[in-house]
Amino acid sequence: MIHMRAKICPYFDNHQSACTLMIDDLASVAVVPAGEKISAKYDWGYLMDGPDSLYYFLEEQLLKAHPEIRGTVFLPLSSYKQLHSNEKYRVFTRTLDVEFMAFLNRIRSRFDFAFHGTWHSKAEYNGVHSTPANIELEFTVVKPPDIERIRREIDAFSSCSGISFSGGKYPGYKNNEFAETLIEELGFLWWMSDASMINKISKFSRHRYIGKGNIILDLPTTISGSLFAIIQERKLKQALRYLKKAIKGTSPTSLLDELVQKQFPITVQEHFQNQGPSGKRQKPNVFDDIQSLKMLFDHFRKFDLWYCTCSELAAYLENADHAVIHARNDGEFELTYTGRYSDCSLSLLLSTEKIIRPDNRKLYTGRPVHEGYVFNGLGRGIYSYNIEQS
Numbered sequence: 001m002i003h004m005r006a007k008i009c010p011y012f013d014n015h016q017s018a019c020t021l022m023i024d025d026l027a028s029v030a031v032v033p034a035g036e037k038i039s040a041k042y043d044w045g046y047l048m049d050g051p052d053s054l055y056y057f058l059e060e061q062l063l064k065a066h067p068e069i070r071g072t073v074f075l076p077l078s079s080y081k082q083l084h085s086n087e088k089y090r091v092f093t094r095t096l097d098v099e100f101m102a103f104l105n106r107i108r109s110r111f112d113f114a115f116h117g118t119w120h121s122k123a124e125y126n127g128v129h130s131t132p133a134n135i136e137l138e139f140t141v142v143k144p145p146d147i148e149r150i151r152r153e154i155d156a157f158s159s160c161s162g163i164s165f166s167g168g169k170y171p172g173y174k175n176n177e178f179a180e181t182l183i184e185e186l187g188f189l190w191w192m193s194d195a196s197m198i199n200k201i202s203k204f205s206r207h208r209y210i211g212k213g214n215i216i217l218d219l220p221t222t223i224s225g226s227l228f229a230i231i232q233e234r235k236l237k238q239a240l241r242y243l244k245k246a247i248k249g250t251s252p253t254s255l256l257d258e259l260v261q262k263q264f265p266i267t268v269q270e271h272f273q274n275q276g277p278s279g280k281r282q283k284p285n286v287f288d289d290i291q292s293l294k295m296l297f298d299h300f301r302k303f304d305l306w307y308c309t310c311s312e313l314a315a316y317l318e319n320a321d322h323a324v325i326h327a328r329n330d331g332e333f334e335l336t337y338t339g340r341y342s343d344c345s346l347s348l349l350l351s352t353e354k355i356i357r358p359d360n361r362k363l364y365t366g367r368p369v370h371e372g373y374v375f376n377g378l379g380r381g382i383y384s385y386n387i388e389q390s
């Protein structure tokens, strides 16, 4: 009998780690200072993918040179209703109409979509250009009865756009005691609840499970898209502090190296929302961080990364956590799966080049790697490595 070695790969196709670009707050909004022209610098998605839009800017400046990039757009469904023009800013908004939905569908080959609240946040200003006196974030004030309104908004969006959500993120990563139960009851498979691990290595750099039943996979937010911009903008005092840290081995590049080496996912935080009517630029944002993003994705090329969406990443990690390989006597093994998806879809590293499913005679050939052969997309079932006899 062949002695068989088999293990579930940590990431799809046995990549060392995964990389996803997260764009929060893409909305049908532009906030333009008086006297300025509406352009990518002030666009949050209002111009869609038109020639002056922020999406076109991102495409031209980053995505064209990096066709490997994939990611997730976190959509607040009705935040555009919250913003109003003032004497210093003109606010442009549009409803999520057919044209806007068509735009979202055009970018689906690169990005999938996740839920990011309905109204997202409300800010009160005492005067123009003042720091908001009070910012209320949606999931810090949700109450159990809100579930019906949220469900209705999600359903209406999905039926118009054909886009459904499997995960999401709290606006501002903030929540109250009702929020977790609410997202669990809404049926979300994955979430992003916390960003405290951003730009550092911590015990929270790995995913975990949240919710009453501990069944919602919670992805970490590990890197800010402005990681390299932070260096460029540093003042002297900060630069000295940064240098001290760099000597200890926590410079941005060594941080990225360590994340990958420890097999933590690289989830890059960015925003489309950029200019607020408070006069402040949102940080990080795609427009201001474009150089940093280029440096990040150039650096990533030296790694063996799986470029994926957050939904794909969450599904793979959940599947891997809930699957077991059982060796059987007769030259077979069984892959069992007990998670929340209808079936798993996993990458296995085996010491043999070919396997077959005795039930449907489907033959699989592995991709040779240093330690054996990688098989992708395996669901639950019995597999045999005795090709001739089975």
Ligand SMILES: [Zn+2]
Residues within 6 Å of the ligand: 024, 025, 116, 120, 171, 172
């Ligand atoms: Zn947001």
